[in-house]
Amino acid sequence: MHKSILLIVLVVCASLLGACAQFESKRGVEVNWQDTVTNELVNGTSTRKDVLALLGPPSQIIALGDETALYYLFEHSEGEGLVLIVYNRMQINTRYDRAIFFFDENDTLSEFATRVYGADES
């Protein structure tokens, strides 16, 4: 009798204490566009050379006629999972840190915007 109960308890425990999983995936350009960095940039004064020196090569260069835009993207996914024998659940959150810089025909910065998400920010 005791052995049977013990076995049942073991089976239940095995199904509850399956496994858990945690993972993350990072793609794109390393985030260097925090406010402390971009505060050095001034519309109408800074040049494309300044931006490239601060941030490095972008993810994408977009030609807009006489203008150009530099686009920086960092994609960060975090996953958490519960892997039981009879039930599995995975939650994957993806956030996109990004920055965009517009330059006129003289390679002077005309407009820019940045967005960086903290680790727990949604």
Next chain:
Amino acid sequence: MKASFITLLYLLLSHSLLTGCSQWRYDLGVPISGNNLPAQRTSLNEVLQSLGPPLRMSASHTGFIMAWEHWDIRENSLGITLGALGADFFSADWGEMRIKGEFLLVTFDHKHLVTSATHSDWDNDGGGGQAIQPFFSFVSVVDVEDLIDAMPQHDWGSLLLQADLPSALNSGSSSDTGQQGLQQRATPKAVGQQSLEMD
């Protein structure tokens, strides 16, 4: 004693059969702040301060296009297989998917002023299915791969470096280059300019 033994057997059998009850949740991006569409003639600077840099962008003949998006994908599936009993020749699967999302598209002229803006949100059944597969599991009853793709910006440059000639010719009209328009996730391959792509 007999009742406990039967319970134990029942539990073991259940565990062996129900090996694939799973839920996947994908949250891509963050909800678009507010439903206030930028008015016509709003400056680019105001839009960027309000919404942040776009997630998708492309040049256009009249200026440029920007898009922001948020996706919440829920996949539920239940699979029964005899694999755990050593008989890997039978599986029964059921699955469904729910898709919630938002997409904001704003177009600008060459003077960096908004010419149009449109917003959509949806909460749809994304499909699903059932399958009984006697020998091998060929079919996945829920497919979310095209919805959770990485952003096209990561392919920067590589589109111009494709080795085989027919594919290289596609780059001039590809919607992933940021020069020829943009498209939402999961747009069918037979729609728009990509329907002209050569393999």
